[in-house]
Amino acid sequence: MTNLSNHSVVALADVVKTYKVGDVPVPALKGITFSIPRQRFTVIVGPSGSGKTTLLNLIGCIDKPTTGQLTVAGQDVATLSDNAISDFRAQRVGFIFQNFSLIPVFSAYENVEYPLLLLGVEAGERRRRTTRMLKAVGLADRGAQRPNQLSGGQKQRVAIARALVKDPDFVLADEPTANLDSETGAAIIQLMRRMQEEYATTFVFSTHDRQLMSHADETFTIRDGLLVEHVSGARPC
Amino acid sequence: MLMLKIAARNLFRNTRRSVTTLSTVAIGAAAILVFGAYITYIQYGVQTNAVQRTGHLQVFRNGYFALGTAAPGTWGIDQYATVLRLIRQDPTLQSLAAVVTPIQSLAGIAGNFENNTSKTFFGVGFVPSERDRMKQWNEYGTGSQGLKRSGLKDDDLAEGITGIGLVRILGLCERLHLDDCPATPPGASEPAEATSGDASPTLINVEELASRDKSDGEPPTPTAGATIDLLAATAGGAPNVVTLRIAKVELQPLKELDDNYVGMNIGLAQNLIYGRSEHKATGIVVQLHRTEDLGVARARLASLFKEHALDLEVRDFTDLNPQYNQIIDLFASIFSFITATISIVVLFTVTNAMSMSVIERTGEIGTTRAMGIRRGGIRKQFLVEGSLLGAIGASVGVMLAQVVAYAVNHSPITWTPPGAGAPIPLRLYMNGAYALIAFTWIGLLVVSALAALIPANRAARMQVVDALRHV
Numbered sequence: 001m002t003n004l005s006n007h008s009v010v011a012l013a014d015v016v017k018t019y020k021v022g023d024v025p026v027p028a029l030k031g032i033t034f035s036i037p038r039q040r041f042t043v044i045v046g047p048s049g050s051g052k053t054t055l056l057n058l059i060g061c062i063d064k065p066t067t068g069q070l071t072v073a074g075q076d077v078a079t080l081s082d083n084a085i086s087d088f089r090a091q092r093v094g095f096i097f098q099n100f101s102l103i104p105v106f107s108a109y110e111n112v113e114y115p116l117l118l119l120g121v122e123a124g125e126r127r128r129r130t131t132r133m134l135k136a137v138g139l140a141d142r143g144a145q146r147p148n149q150l151s152g153g154q155k156q157r158v159a160i161a162r163a164l165v166k167d168p169d170f171v172l173a174d175e176p177t178a179n180l181d182s183e184t185g186a187a188i189i190q191l192m193r194r195m196q197e198e199y200a201t202t203f204v205f206s207t208h209d210r211q212l213m214s215h216a217d218e219t220f221t222i223r224d225g226l227l228v229e230h231v232s233g234a235r236p237c
Numbered sequence: 238m239l240m241l242k243i244a245a246r247n248l249f250r251n252t253r254r255s256v257t258t259l260s261t262v263a264i265g266a267a268a269i270l271v272f273g274a275y276i277t278y279i280q281y282g283v284q285t286n287a288v289q290r291t292g293h294l295q296v297f298r299n300g301y302f303a304l305g306t307a308a309p310g311t312w313g314i315d316q317y318a319t320v321l322r323l324i325r326q327d328p329t330l331q332s333l334a335a336v337v338t339p340i341q342s343l344a345g346i347a348g349n350f351e352n353n354t355s356k357t358f359f360g361v362g363f364v365p366s367e368r369d370r371m372k373q374w375n376e377y378g379t380g381s382q383g384l385k386r387s388g389l390k391d392d393d394l395a396e397g398i399t400g401i402g403l404v405r406i407l408g409l410c411e412r413l414h415l416d417d418c419p420a421t422p423p424g425a426s427e428p429a430e431a432t433s434g435d436a437s438p439t440l441i442n443v444e445e446l447a448s449r450d451k452s453d454g455e456p457p458t459p460t461a462g463a464t465i466d467l468l469a470a471t472a473g474g475a476p477n478v479v480t481l482r483i484a485k486v487e488l489q490p491l492k493e494l495d496d497n498y499v500g501m502n503i504g505l506a507q508n509l510i511y512g513r514s515e516h517k518a519t520g521i522v523v524q525l526h527r528t529e530d531l532g533v534a535r536a537r538l539a540s541l542f543k544e545h546a547l548d549l550e551v552r553d554f555t556d557l558n559p560q561y562n563q564i565i566d567l568f569a570s571i572f573s574f575i576t577a578t579i580s581i582v583v584l585f586t587v588t589n590a591m592s593m594s595v596i597e598r599t600g601e602i603g604t605t606r607a608m609g610i611r612r613g614g615i616r617k618q619f620l621v622e623g624s625l626l627g628a629i630g631a632s633v634g635v636m637l638a639q640v641v642a643y644a645v646n647h648s649p650i651t652w653t654p655p656g657a658g659a660p661i662p663l664r665l666y667m668n669g670a671y672a673l674i675a676f677t678w679i680g681l682l683v684v685s686a687l688a689a690l691i692p693a694n695r696a697a698r699m700q701v702v703d704a705l706r707h708v
Contacts, residue, residue: 062607062701083611090609097705101604105246117239118609 008035008071009170009202010059015068017054017225028054030225031068036170036204036218041196041233043213044206046222052206053174055222059204060172061089073169090118094163094201096173096192100155102147108158109134109143115166133161136198137191153184157191164195170202177209186211244622247594248629258590259630262685265579266634266677271641272575273673274665276568281377281666283565284528286490287558289372292336292522293531295557296320296538299548301519302556309342310472310510313517320547321521329537330523333530335374338367339518341506345469347399347499352408358467360397360499362506365389371524379661387500388485394505396484402496404463404486412463415486467499469509472517479509580684583627587688591623595692602696603704616697623689624682631681635674642667 017029028051036042036059046052057063058070061077070077073092077085094115095101102111113130121129134140137157147155156176163171176192177185189212196203205212213219221229248255298305298312305312314320317339324330325337341362348355365387372386389396401418404410410418463483471477481501489495507516525534535551542549555561595602602615610618642665651660 057702060607062705083613086606086609086611088609089607093609095604095607097604099600101600101705103601103605105243105250115608 007037009038009073010204011035011069011071012058012065013069013071015058015065015070017051017058017063018066027225029058029065032222032225032227034220034227034230036202036220038170038202039196039200040202040217041193041215042202042204042218042220043216044204044220044222045208045213046206050222051225052222056172056174056204056206060093060095061085090115091166092169094166094168094171096156096159096163096171096176098175098178100147100152100159100179102155102158102162104147107144107146108139108150108154111147111158112143112161112165115162119166129165133165134158136164136195137161151184152180153187156180156184156188160188160192160195164199164201167199168201170204171196173203173205175207175209176205177207177212182211185209189215240618240621241625243618244625247598247622248625251594251597254590254593255626258586258626259633261586262583262627262630262681263633263637265583266631266681267637267641269576269579269677269680270635270638270667270670270673271665272572273677274638274642274667274670276572277666277670277673278379278664279568280565282379282661283561284554285375285377285379287554287561288376288524288528289374291554291557292338292371292524293528293554294523294525294535294538295340295552296324296521296523296542296549297519297552299550302550302552306342307344309344309519310470310517313341313472313511313519314521314549315515315517317518317521320549321518323541323545324521324523324538327537327541330534330541333525333527333534333537334523335526336367336370336522336524338364338371338522339503340520340522341503341510341517342519343469343506343510345467345509347403347407348466348468349407349409349463350466354407356403356406356497358403358497358499360467360501360506362501362503364391364503366391368500371522374524376527377666379664389500389502391502394502394508395480395482397481397499397501397505398485398487399465399483399500400489400495400498401486402489402492403498404483406496407465409463409465409483413483413486465499467509471512472510472514473512475512477509477512479505481505576680580680583630583681583684584688587623587626587685588691590626591619591689591692592695594622595619595696598696599699599704599707602699603701603707606699606701606704612697615699616693619693619696620686620689623693624686626689627682627685628678630685631678634681635678639667641665 012035013033015029015032016027019026019028032051032055044052044055054063058065059072061072061080064070064078072088075088077088080088102108103114106114109130112133113126116126116129131140131143134143137160139154139157139161142150142154147158150158159176160171163173173192177188180188189209192203193215195201205216207213217233219229219231219233220227221231296314298314301309301312321337321339324334330337342359343362344357344359346355347358368389369386387398389398401415404413404415405418464480465483466478466480468476468478481499487498487500489498503518507518511517523534523538525531531553535553538551541547542551606612606615645663645665648663650663652663653660
């Protein structure tokens with residue numbers, strides 16, 4: 001198990017999450033304690049129903065723990081109001097979704113630009129950062145196209161650019177290669193790895209993909225709502 | 238601006254649904270505007286009719302309007318010529334007034350002795366040329382109504398106008414060669430057998446009084462064409478009779494009026510009511526160039542009478558034509574009902590469209606919330622979309638209404654407005670109806686925004702995790 005440290009971007013202390021299905025309480029996480037170090041390629045693995053997505057939702061501040069302490073980027077997020085936590089996400093967390101979740105009425109460029117608009121970044125700076133990010137993911141010439149005009153791999157590249165454009169503390173990716181063929185998935189993993197190194201940010205994935213696991217600096221294994229294993233990779237923390 | 242851009246793009250994600258919703262709003266807006274323009278036209282038409290007949294304001298001896306209409310002779314304005322001059326020469330009123338003219342009301346019995354018929358009448362004496370000028374008033378361009386010229390001359394006291402109903406009752410249709418005016422069946426006006434022995438006391442009196450009048454040395458009135466004799470009580474209470482030559486027959490807007498109306502030169506009316514004593518006038522009619530000056534003119538008249546210590550009251554055309562406000566109120570209530578019905582239809586249509594949109598975009602709501610949009614931002618987004626639906630729909634509706642108004646205004650359709658005697662072209666007053674257009678546009682925008690409120694709140698209340706999980 002990893003202890004909480006100042007080098008952590010996320011720290012969980014005895015975090016419990018219980019859902020209610022009707023009147024029946026269903027425990028998803030049963031008291032997890034660990035921390036995710038900064039600037040690492042971190043993978044959370046586990047079988048279906050083990051609690052990976054719940055853990056990712058908590059780390060991404062889109063859900064709150066039932067009990068326990070959750071510190072994200074140095075902030076005890078359980079104490080934040082709904083608006084404050086929305087602002088926190090807007091500034092500090094980038095998301096990459098399994099089904100890409102691009103906004104269909106926006107072009108690729110606008111999708112990448114959108115998080116900067118939410119942060120009120122000035123137009124010139126927005127343009128500069130958006131263009132640079134589209135170029136970085138290899139879609140400089142696809143900016144005008146709508147999501148329905150892009151392939152799955154291209155959509156996920158746009159999603160990666162969108163997650164990174166605001167320079168977040170960390171990027172969360174829920175099974176980012178699940179909807180891609182293995183070749184495209186491999187290319188996306190390579191891209192994420194490169195971006196993580198280039199932008200010196202933290203990536204946290206949940207995945208079943210062995211290719212992705214092989215790239216991990218840190219691997220946390222979850223089973224039945226409990227952390228059962230933590231393997232730290234060869235790369236130095 | 239960003240929200241508006243997103244809203245505009247989202248509106249056409251489901252084109253068929255958006256077009257259906259926009260059509261509902263547009264047709265609703267057009268219906269409100271067309272009916273509103275029609276009501277405006279009716280209001281102007283009825284007002285024009287009233288102002289042509291009674292002017293904007295009438296000055297009476299104080300109390301006449303409430304108490305004196307049964308005895309106009311005793312409620313006449315003393316030295317009315319002085320009051321008339323005072324009004325005509327006032328600098329303020331001079332610029333506002335188109336016509337300032339005296340009138341004399343009267344009531345009595347009209348008889349046609351050639352046919353042994355008589356009938357109560359009520360009439361008005363006026364200055365023919367000034368009455369003709371009043372009939373030209375057409376501030377709103379609603380077109381001609383009724384007969385424009387009385388056909389009477391200021392210096393000919395013997396001629397007058399009657400309603401068609403009155404000449405029909407008096408059995409003068411044939412003599413006057415009137416179309417659509419049935420002649421009296423033979424014997425219908427003869428006294429019944431049982432009462433032939435004691436003939437109608439009214440007829441006897443009229444005949445006697447008429448012969449008495451002529452035997453008093455007055456010159457007999459020329460009676461070329463149809464004539465009727467008018468009996469009325471003078472201001473002193475004595476009976477008096479004059480003979481009136483019917484110069485023109487005018488259909489009056491109400492049957493009761495048509496069966497009783499006699500219009501004549503004011504001199505004849507004054508002769509009948511005041512005889513040889515001082516001639517007075519029941520009222521002084523003030524017709525303004527523009528209705529919007531009514532308040533100023535009324536205030537000026539009141540201060541003028543106060544300055545000169547004249548015990549006179551001023552009534553406007555809505556007092557003089559009680560049906561005016563009734564007609565306006567009736568149409569206003571129909572307009573309110575139609576507007577409310579259309580608003581409810583728009584409300585439900587937009588709510589339905591926005592609810593469907595929220596359901597379809599649940600995943601997207603989750604994504605944007607995860608990216609940091611606050612609940613308020615989501616709510617605002619759907620409210621903007623609903624409002625945009627209302628704004629676009631209402632704008633299309635305004636254009637549609639303009640097209641309908643143009644088509645109607647260039648068609649030969651006519652109608653007879655309440656209170657008018659003849660049909661006039663049907664018009665929709667859309668040009669310049671800025672208040673109506675603004676009311677409709679803003680109203681539908683607000684209704685659409687309100688309609689989007691419930692779906693918008695539902696979208697804003699969604700849990701991010703649940704929304705992301707939605708398929």
